[in-house]
Amino acid sequence: MSKPVLPTGVPEAAATPSATPSATPITAAPAPSAPGPASPKAPRGLYAVDAPHVSRIRVHHLSEFKRHHQRITAVTCYDATFARLVDAAGIDVVLVGDSLGNVIQGQDTTLPVTVDHIVYHTAAVARGLERAHLVADLPFLSYRSPEVALVSAGRMLAEGGAHAVKLEGGAEVAPIVQALVQAGIPVMGHIGLTPQSVHAMGGHRVQGRGDKARKRLIQAALTLQKAGCYALVLEAIPAELAEEVTAALAIPTIGIGAGDGCDGQILVLYDMLGLNPSFKPKFVKHFAQLGEAVVHALRSYRSEVMHGTFPAAEHTYTDPTVASAPRRDVAG
Numbered sequence: 001m002s003k004p005v006l007p008t009g010v011p012e013a014a015a016t017p018s019a020t021p022s023a024t025p026i027t028a029a030p031a032p033s034a035p036g037p038a039s040p041k042a043p044r045g046l047y048a049v050d051a052p053h054v055s056r057i058r059v060h061h062l063s064e065f066k067r068h069h070q071r072i073t074a075v076t077c078y079d080a081t082f083a084r085l086v087d088a089a090g091i092d093v094v095l096v097g098d099s100l101g102n103v104i105q106g107q108d109t110t111l112p113v114t115v116d117h118i119v120y121h122t123a124a125v126a127r128g129l130e131r132a133h134l135v136a137d138l139p140f141l142s143y144r145s146p147e148v149a150l151v152s153a154g155r156m157l158a159e160g161g162a163h164a165v166k167l168e169g170g171a172e173v174a175p176i177v178q179a180l181v182q183a184g185i186p187v188m189g190h191i192g193l194t195p196q197s198v199h200a201m202g203g204h205r206v207q208g209r210g211d212k213a214r215k216r217l218i219q220a221a222l223t224l225q226k227a228g229c230y231a232l233v234l235e236a237i238p239a240e241l242a243e244e245v246t247a248a249l250a251i252p253t254i255g256i257g258a259g260d261g262c263d264g265q266i267l268v269l270y271d272m273l274g275l276n277p278s279f280k281p282k283f284v285k286h287f288a289q290l291g292e293a294v295v296h297a298l299r300s301y302r303s304e305v306m307h308g309t310f311p312a313a314e315h316t317y318t319d320p321t322v323a324s325a326p327r328r329d330v331a332g
């Protein structure tokens with residue numbers, strides 16, 4: 001079956017005055033002297049429409065985004081159909097997150113997710129993506145030693161088609177990051193609320209509050225950068241701390257529940273599309289109400305089937321050599 005043709009680019013961004021065709025191409029823009037948080041005045045989402053020559057977002061593009069104060073857009077994704085839509089919207093980074101344990105598998109935590117699960121979904125997403133940078137999550141206990149991590153991460157790239165892996169943890173995972181980076185595997189770190197440690201953290205709680213926790217988190221960020229991470233997810237930490245971390249790092253930060261001072265933002269796709277209308281924590285915005293739309297569509301389908309209005313003639317194959325049978329009456 002051929003791939004459906006989808007429009008490319010971000011219409012809203014294209015419509016803004018700053019998204020002009022004359023914007024500086026990504027490879028030629030001058031580098032500012034020091035890294036820092038994305039400016040609130042910085043234009044957003046331009047490269048999706050202004051750098052058509054960037055046929056694939058790569059690790060070095062994300063650093064360039066940070067240096068140019070261009071915010072990085074990221075979402076999670078778990079299948080090829082959504083991947084095509086995400087790519088069509090011009091999203092820069094796609095994460096096959098272990099949040100699939102929650103949203104796909106219906107688990108309470110991400111702990112039951114395995115390397116096989118992530119590899120399977122990553123391969124599906126990879127088939128739907130052409131432009132976005134694809135990151136596969138290393139699930140619980142799949143990176144408990146450098147040796148185990150190399151096997152797990154190797155599968156993500158070799159079998160799943162990922163371009164990078166993400167792992168959770170602070171200074172304690174630095175040796176793992178080093179081993180992966182040395183093997184040529186780009187690593188995205190993840191600090192703050194790390195759902196794989198949900199039981200150790202006493203639940204899904206905001207992290208990095210108070211002087212000690214704040215300093216520990218900044219130290220973890222610097223250690224992970226030194227170990228070779230090319231980007232860091234900051235989850236559920238105070239906005240002031242996320243901004244401080246972002247300013248202290250040369251690598252980009254991607255926030256979720258970490259305020260607007262990060263270099264980019266990530267949301268779980270199913271959350272931001274409102275597929276589960278009752279799930280609305282503070283950091284989530286429903287950019288659509290797809291859950292309601294799906295139920296509405298299914299109710300219409302059910303009703304039309306019950307009333308015999310679907311399938312209609314245009315949905316029905318006929319054989320001109322056979323006399324047509326009268327339609328059955330169907331109870332409403």
Ligand code: KIV
Nearest residue numbers: 076097098099233266
């Ligand atoms: O698994 C996931 O979806 C994640 C994001 C929330 C960053 O780790």
